[in-house]
Amino acid sequence: MAGIEPEEQLKELASTLSSIEQVLDLDTMRRDIAELREQSADPDLWSDQERAQAVTRRLSYLESELNRVEGLRQRLEDAATLYEMAREMDDADTRTEADEELAALHKAVQQLEVRTLMSGDYDAREALVTINAQAGGVDAADWAQQLQRMYLRWAERHGYPTEVYDTSYAEEAGIKSTTFAVKAPYAYGTLRGEHGTHRLIRISPFDNQGRRQTSFAGLDVVPVVEQSDHVEIDESELRIDVYRSSGPGGQGVNTTDSAVRITHLPSGIVVSCQNERSQLQNKATAMNVLQAKLLERKRKEEAEELSALRGEGTTSWGTQIRNYVLHPFKIVKDLRTGVEVGNTSAVLDGDIDEFIEAEIRWLRQQESA
Known part of the structure; x- marks a missing residue:
């Protein structure tokens, strides 16, 4: 101005x-x-x-x-x-x-x-975030853990409570996957644009020859289910496994088979929970996560059907969305909005509001186009 x-x-x-x-x-x-x-x-x-x-x-x-x-x-x-x-x-x-x-x-x-741009049916909900290590071996597992920390620090900066439901640790370093909740109103509307693949380029700390490594991690964001939601789940279509909670070591590792893994056979969706001491509590939490993922799956299928009836193409946000480059120069760039930030340390410490605000505007434009 x-x-x-x-x-x-x-x-x-x-x-x-x-x-x-x-x-x-x-x-x-x-x-x-x-x-x-x-x-x-x-x-x-x-x-x-x-x-x-x-x-x-x-x-x-x-x-x-x-x-x-x-x-x-x-x-x-x-x-x-x-x-x-x-x-x-x-x-x-x-x-x-x-x-x-x-x-x-x-x-x-x-x-x-x-x-005020968050006016979608589920935008006011709390959010469930799942991060999975993708291509890149041990670097990808380390990258997935860095992303988990980045989002937990972002939530902490805003005073949003979080709860980690499950973390599967990789053998050498990092994590294979993690699921956590951001328990704040509009958390889903705020974070849904973060859904997709995040790409890291750096000198690998796990390569003794100091070579540059590209690794990927996938982020999935779904709204938390509420009592008014109706998600039909046939118990006969579930495989429920119990196992001993795992961790990086120390006294926090459980010595009983309290962790629960639920596989929804028709969709192939797998959810786990190991943060509670009780097997029953872990099962209840895992069922809530499964309901949230099935609700989001149903919502996307209905949106795609509606778009097909209208003769519209569907837009997928589940592709590569952001590059984090730490070598040979330092920059984080969003591939959809064009937002660039040179302070990579601040971004990885949870300072991602500039990206989030830009993508909320971008998503609104995409949906109203």
Whole structure:
């Protein structure tokens, strides 16, 4: 917005924020918060741990969103006052402070605007993320583990609770696969664009000749199922195996056959859970993961059928989506949106919001085209 007076920029931002407030429906948000506060004050709520945690997570999220919007509105008013003070006092330092706040407000409003683009049927759900090592041997297993850490750190940066359900460790280093939940509203809508193949290029730390290695890991993101979802699962079509939980070693490795692996024979989908001490708890969690994956499979099949009836081509996001290059230069580039970041260390430490925000906009364009 170079060349536009700051006062006009603030007016445009205020107008954009008003549109965002309408989409988010702040009055409904306030009513929901009041209802959830009433539920959370009920002493009987915690007799159902799962429901209690869902209520408190939803309440915390809505309060945070409301504070975020109201805080931005106040910051816009304060910025206008700051510019007025700078003009009246003819103070360069105050003007610089106001300019810095204006730039920060542009970014904050754009980030909030992205939230309004998540209007899909399942976008408001929590997310289940599965990462699998693909081509590249031990480097791919190491890369899959780095990706797991990247997403867990991203969630931690935002204060989103996570729970790792299963991790299958590779023999030499890294992991073969992992499944974890991101337990925050709109986690699925936020992360669904990350679905696909992630490619790493680097000097392999496992090659004694120091050669460059390309390795791949696949990411699958599905929405968590809710009670209103209907996923028919025939028990006769399941193979259920129990085994001893595995890990990289140490006292945390279980000594009983509590881990559960469920194979859905018609689809070939395999899910596992080993994070609970009880075999029954692990089975229940694994069934929830299976339901989520079958629901997503059903949703995609219905979307493809609808596209075929309309004579449209279907768009697949399950292909290579992003390159992480650590040698001979350092850059992370998204192949769909064109977003590039040179600070690879920050990206691998969970600083991926720039990629996520761009792909949410990109997905919205693809779906509305």
